Amino acid sequence: MNEKTSTLEQVAREAGVSPSTVSRILNGTAGVKDSKREAVERAISKLSYQPNKAAQALASGRSMTIGVLTQNIASPFYGECLEGIEKGLSGTGYTPIFANGHWDAKEEAHRIALLISRQVDGLIVLTGGVTDATLVEHARRIPIIVTGRQLQAPNLVSFWLDDAAAAREATQHLVSQGHQQIAHIAGPLDHPDSQARLAGYKAALQAAGLAIDERLIAQGDYSEMSGVLAVSQLLAARVSFSAIFAANDQMAYGARLALYQRGLRVPEDVSLVGFDDLPHSTYLAPPLTTIRQPTFDMGIAAAQTLVDMLLGKAPEPPEMALELVVRDSTRRLR
Amino acid sequence: MNEKTSTLEQVAREAGVSPSTVSRILNGTAGVKDSKREAVERAISKLSYQPNKAAQALASGRSMTIGVLTQNIASPFYGECLEGIEKGLSGTGYTPIFANGHWDAKEEAHRIALLISRQVDGLIVLTGGVTDATLVEHARRIPIIVTGRQLQAPNLVSFWLDDAAAAREATQHLVSQGHQQIAHIAGPLDHPDSQARLAGYKAALQAAGLAIDERLIAQGDYSEMSGVLAVSQLLAARVSFSAIFAANDQMAYGARLALYQRGLRVPEDVSLVGFDDLPHSTYLAPPLTTIRQPTFDMGIAAAQTLVDMLLGKAPEPPEMALELVVRDSTRRLR
DNA sequence: TATTTTTCTGACAACGCTTTCAAGATGATG
DNA sequence: CATCATCTTGAAAGCGTTGTCAGAAAAATA
Numbered sequence: 001m002n003e004k005t006s007t008l009e010q011v012a013r014e015a016g017v018s019p020s021t022v023s024r025i026l027n028g029t030a031g032v033k034d035s036k037r038e039a040v041e042r043a044i045s046k047l048s049y050q051p052n053k054a055a056q057a058l059a060s061g062r063s064m065t066i067g068v069l070t071q072n073i074a075s076p077f078y079g080e081c082l083e084g085i086e087k088g089l090s091g092t093g094y095t096p097i098f099a100n101g102h103w104d105a106k107e108e109a110h111r112i113a114l115l116i117s118r119q120v121d122g123l124i125v126l127t128g129g130v131t132d133a134t135l136v137e138h139a140r141r142i143p144i145i146v147t148g149r150q151l152q153a154p155n156l157v158s159f160w161l162d163d164a165a166a167a168r169e170a171t172q173h174l175v176s177q178g179h180q181q182i183a184h185i186a187g188p189l190d191h192p193d194s195q196a197r198l199a200g201y202k203a204a205l206q207a208a209g210l211a212i213d214e215r216l217i218a219q220g221d222y223s224e225m226s227g228v229l230a231v232s233q234l235l236a237a238r239v240s241f242s243a244i245f246a247a248n249d250q251m252a253y254g255a256r257l258a259l260y261q262r263g264l265r266v267p268e269d270v271s272l273v274g275f276d277d278l279p280h281s282t283y284l285a286p287p288l289t290t291i292r293q294p295t296f297d298m299g300i301a302a303a304q305t306l307v308d309m310l311l312g313k314a315p316e317p318p319e320m321a322l323e324l325v326v327r328d329s330t331r332r333l334r
Numbered sequence: 335m336n337e338k339t340s341t342l343e344q345v346a347r348e349a350g351v352s353p354s355t356v357s358r359i360l361n362g363t364a365g366v367k368d369s370k371r372e373a374v375e376r377a378i379s380k381l382s383y384q385p386n387k388a389a390q391a392l393a394s395g396r397s398m399t400i401g402v403l404t405q406n407i408a409s410p411f412y413g414e415c416l417e418g419i420e421k422g423l424s425g426t427g428y429t430p431i432f433a434n435g436h437w438d439a440k441e442e443a444h445r446i447a448l449l450i451s452r453q454v455d456g457l458i459v460l461t462g463g464v465t466d467a468t469l470v471e472h473a474r475r476i477p478i479i480v481t482g483r484q485l486q487a488p489n490l491v492s493f494w495l496d497d498a499a500a501a502r503e504a505t506q507h508l509v510s511q512g513h514q515q516i517a518h519i520a521g522p523l524d525h526p527d528s529q530a531r532l533a534g535y536k537a538a539l540q541a542a543g544l545a546i547d548e549r550l551i552a553q554g555d556y557s558e559m560s561g562v563l564a565v566s567q568l569l570a571a572r573v574s575f576s577a578i579f580a581a582n583d584q585m586a587y588g589a590r591l592a593l594y595q596r597g598l599r600v601p602e603d604v605s606l607v608g609f610d611d612l613p614h615s616t617y618l619a620p621p622l623t624t625i626r627q628p629t630f631d632m633g634i635a636a637a638q639t640l641v642d643m644l645l646g647k648a649p650e651p652p653e654m655a656l657e658l659v660v661r662d663s664t665r666r667l668r
Numbered sequence: 669t670a671t672t673t674t675t676c677t678g679a680c681a682a683c684g685c686t687t688t689c690a691a692g693a694t695g696a697t698g
Numbered sequence: 699c700a701t702c703a704t705c706t707t708g709a710a711a712g713c714g715t716t717g718t719c720a721g722a723a724a725a726a727t728a
Contacts, residue, residue, distance in 0.1 A: 005475070007684055018708045023686060031705065050451040054391035055684035058713045063388060073432075074417040074613075079408030086407070086434060095448070098407075098432055100420060114429070117384040141339065224617045253617045260619035279408075280614060283558045283587045285594035341714055352678045357716060365675065389714035392683045 006047035014043035026051060057119050066306060067115030068096050068124045071103045076278045077248075077295060081126055081147075084299020092307045094121070105129035112138065122306045127193070143309040145302045148193065157305055157315050159298055163193050166291045166322035167200025168207075170273045171245055173289070173324055175208045178333035179243040179271060183216040185230040185255060187247040194222075197247045197275060215239045220251045227254020235262065242270060242333055249274035249281050249290055256284065256329075271330040286328035294320050340381035348377035360385060391453050400640060401449030402430050402458045405437045410612045411582075411629060415460055415481075418633020426641045428455070439463035446472060456640045461527070477643040479636045482527065491639055491649050493632055497527050500625045500656035501534025502541075504607045505579055507623070507658055509542045512667035513577040513605060517550040519564040519589060521581040528556075531581045531609060549573045554585045561588020569596065576604060576667055583608035583615050583624055590618065590663075605664040620662035628654050 008026075012019045017036050024030045025040050032040075043049070057063035068085055070078040085096055099115055101108035108130040115123065116138065125135065127148035135146055139156040147159040174182050184201045187194030202212050215237045220226035227246060231254070234241065246252035252274030259270055266272050266286060274281060274290035281288040298320055305315045342360075346353040351370050358364045359374050366374075377383070391397040402419055404412040419430055433449055435442035442464040449457065450472065459469065461482035469480055473490040481493040508516050518535045521528030532551070539546050549571045554560035561580060565588070568575065580586035586608030593604055600606050600620060608615060608624035615622040632654055639649045 009684075019685080020687080020708060020710095021706085024707090027686080029687085030707090033706065036706090050447060052392070052684050053452045054388045054397060055713090056686075057388035058386070058392050058715085059684075059686040061686090061713075072417075073407070073420070074410070074413030076408070076410060076413075079410075079413055083406075083408040095452075099429075113384060118387045224614070228617075253614065257617045257619045257621070280558070280587065283562075283591045285591050285619065287591070343714075353715080354678060354680095354717085355676085358677090361716080363717080364677090367676065370677090386714050389683090390716075392685085392713090393715040393717080395683075395716090 005052075006049045008049070008051065011040065011043045011047055011049050014047060015039040062121055063119040064094055065097050065118070065120050066094050066122045066124060066303070067112070067118070067120035068098050068126070069101055069108060069111055069115070069128065069130075070098060070126050071101045071108075071128055073098060073100050076250075076280065077276055077293075078126060080279065080295040081299040084296040084301075085124060085303045086299075087296075088300035088303025089307070092303075094303075094307060094310075096124075096303075101128050101130070103129065105131070109134055116142070122310055124302050124306060129190075143306060145306050147298060147302065155309070157309070157317050159302060159317060159320065161293070161320060161322050163196035163322070164200040164203070166324070167197040167245070167247075167275070168204040169200075169322075169324050170275065170289075170291055171201045171204035172208070173326065174243045174245060174271060174273060174330065175204060175210070177243075177271065177330060180210060180333075181213075181216065181239070181241040182210075182243045182245060183218065183234050183241040185218050185220045185227055185234075185244060185246040185251045187220060187222045187251070189219070191222075194247055201245055213239060216241055220247065220254075222248050222250060224250050224254035224257075227251030227256075228258040229254075231255045231258035231262075243273070243330070244270060245273045245275075247275055249276040249278045249288065252288055252290070252329075253280075253284065256288075267329050267331040271333075273330055277325055282327070284329070289327045289330040290325055292323050292325045294322075339386075340383045342383070342385065345374065345377045345381055345383050348381060349373040396455055397453040398428050399431050399452070399454050400428050400456045400458060400637070401446070401452070401454035402432050402460070403435055403442060403445055403449070403462065403464075404432060404460050405435050405442075405462055407432060407434050410614065411610055411627075412460060414613065414629040415633040418630040418635075419458060419637045420633075421630075422634035422637025423641070426637075428637075428641060428644075430458075430637075435462050435464070437463065439465070443468055450476070456644055458636050458640060463524075477640060479640045481632060481636065489643070491643070491651050493636060493651060493654065495627070495654060495656050497530035497656070498534040498537070500658070501531040501579070501581075501609065502538040503534075503656075503658050504609065504623075504625055505535045505538030506542070507660065508577045508579060508605060508607060508664065509538060509544070511577075511605065511664060514544060515547075515550065515573070515575040515577070516544075517552065517568050517575040517578045519552050519554045519561055519568075519578060519580040519585045521554060521556045521585070523553070525556075528581055535579055547573060550575055554581065554588075556582050556584060558584045558588035558591075561585030561590075562592040563588075565589045565592035565596075577607070577664070578604060579607045579609075581609055583610040583612045583622065586622055586624070586663075587614075587618065590622075600663050601665040605667075607664055611659055616661070618663070623661045623664040624659055626657050626659045628656075 008022050009019050012022045099111040108128045123144045125146040132151050136153045144156045150160045151158040186198045218230035218233045220230045274288050277290045277292035301318050305317050308315045342356050343353050346356045433445040442462045457478045459480040466485050470487045478490045484494045485492040520532045552564035552567045554564045608622050611624045611626035635652050639651050642649045
């Protein structure tokens with residue numbers, strides 16, 4: 001261990017040119033005579049030279065990295081989005097650096113500070129509880145893309161989707177299939193998303209002239225297990241229902257298991273709708289009707305928009321929408 | 335945008351001390367008189383100073399980052415492991431930096447080079463096709479932990495699990511339940527894991543005196559869709575079977591869906607066993623019998639072992655094993 | 669109190685690269 | 699062939715830290 005790496009200066013010496021020239025060849029900053037270029041390239045491969053990114057960042061003031069704040073890297077939801085970001089960044093010279101906020105506003109703020117001290121050139125914040133003010137403040141230094149909120153500020157672009165409308169559509173779908181007793185498994189109510197989805201659910205019921213029965217609203221925390229528990233709770237309440245709209249797919253998975261364990265069939269006995277359209281939802285038995293979130297595309301768009309901002313171009317964030325995907329977990333009641 | 339950040343020198347000036355003193359306070363490198371310490375701390379918070387990591391890395395030669403090469407950050411399998419690594423690293427001062435190899439040996443080698451040019455202090459390589467030689471070569475410069483292979487080299491620790499034995503155990507479990515026609519959905523055969531799992535499957539059949547019927551071995555690629563296809567293929571072959579052992583959970587999910595679509599019940603008509611024990615497997619309907627991979631613990635162990643190596647301690651990689659987890663997707667044949 | 673340790677502290681030289689700046693080389697123009 | 703614009707190139711000054719060195723201050727010892 002501890003063999004030394006070669007430096008730009010060694011390459012220069014090996015090739016018989018000055019360090020500046022090597023740097024110029026590396027960055028294409030200026031024209032260089034072919035003979036020297038070749039000598040340098042030979043020296044580079046001979047010494048298997050790799051530029052020291054820390055030194056480059058320090059000298060140039062640009063690290064060519066993008067900080068990405070997620071909440072939970074292991075969740076399939078964020079995974080998709082990260083893939084999108086990686087894809088959107090590929091070929092631009094920028095590399096993503098991920099950090100986890102674990103759904104804790106303090107932690108998120110700390111992680112963002114860490115990313116910034118790591119000299120990231122831009123920031124992508126995927127939802128989370130960090131305050132708008134903090135983001136606006138940071139945006140004075142580096143461009144920021146934030147998803148899941150509506151926020152107007154200089155040097156900051158936000159991607160927002162209308163969760164309430166989508167939730168209304170999902171519920172509306174069940175209503176149009178003849179369901180009258182529709183249960184809802186809500187997400188944590190300190191999440192704006194969860195609130196919006198709950199509001200959408202209620203709005204659809206009201207629009208259809210159906211009563212809102214609080215006993216049909218169970219509280220979950222977006223985890224599978226909470227979906228299982230929610231169904232137990234709904235069943236224990238002894239209010240009958242023919243459909244469940246879960247505020248995310250993971251809770252729908254849990255609900256599906258709980259129903260299975262009680263011998264209730266989906267969709268014959270209970271129709272089930274989720275939210276997110278995680279990759280797995282296609283493979284659920286039966287495939288899950290859900291709201292498709294364009295997570296992957298959003299990742300791509302976030303990356304591209306941020307790069308545009310870094311290049312000084314006017315950002316043109318594309319329009320993105322949630323849409324209902326009807327599969328086999330819902331059926332017409334008769 | 336483009337407000338300047340404060341530097342150590344500004345802090346020093348503000349506090350009326352030399353930059354060296356500020357550095358010493360930051361790093362606890364030497365004792366400093368309390369009065370100065372307080373002045374510096376006041377200056378730091380006044381200027382909301384954050385040390386520039388790039389400069390620290392350049393000056394100290396240590397970046398306090400660990401490079402982690404995964405294959406696919408969005409896969410639940412890697413997600414678990416990354417969480418473990420993050421957990422194992424928390425509190426050590428080291429931060430993980432993730433890179434994706436996308437199951438391409440060339441790409442992997444490239445990503446590793448990139449991580450190294452980013453001055454990572456250590457490397458964790460989660461499986462993949464990069465050559466042993468490449469890893470051994472890199473280990474001359476920085477400590478490496480690699481999973482999924484048996485490799486002995488200085489400054490390199492490998493975590494290896496006996497996939498063949500576990501696959502034998504899984505198959506054996508089905509045999510002991512009275513199954514005689516057991517199908518296998520294999521993973522991509524250029525993966526050593528897949529080969530080992532297939533070998534374990536065959537070994538168990540042979541040990542039980544059962545014939546190996548190639549028509550009962552379908553080829554998948556570890557994706558859910560390939561599990562769906564594999565079941566179609568097995569069914570089309572018109573050789574009856576009462577159980578399926580899939581080489582990973584994701585293909586088992588696909589198989590479960592395909593069976594559902596054909597009206598075949600799990601476990602009443604077909605018993606199903608997976609491999610990995612992804613978080614979701616507990617929530618499959620029915621919960622999936624599978625081989626538990628200690629992915630999360632492995633992540634923790636990899637991180638801790640690597641940090642030990644970085645601190646010059648003798649690494650003590652813990653023993654880890656695969657184990658069969660029996661749930662409801664398998665049942666005794668009668 | 670004089671002397672020796674021990675503790676603090678500031679100067680200053682790295683770390684490996686980028687980026688002026690200005691000079692030298694080359695080519696185009698009249 | 700002289701003159702001026704354009705390319706190439708190297709020297710040198712940073713970028714923001716750390717870490718060594720040596721002097722200054724404080725504490726301990728004689």
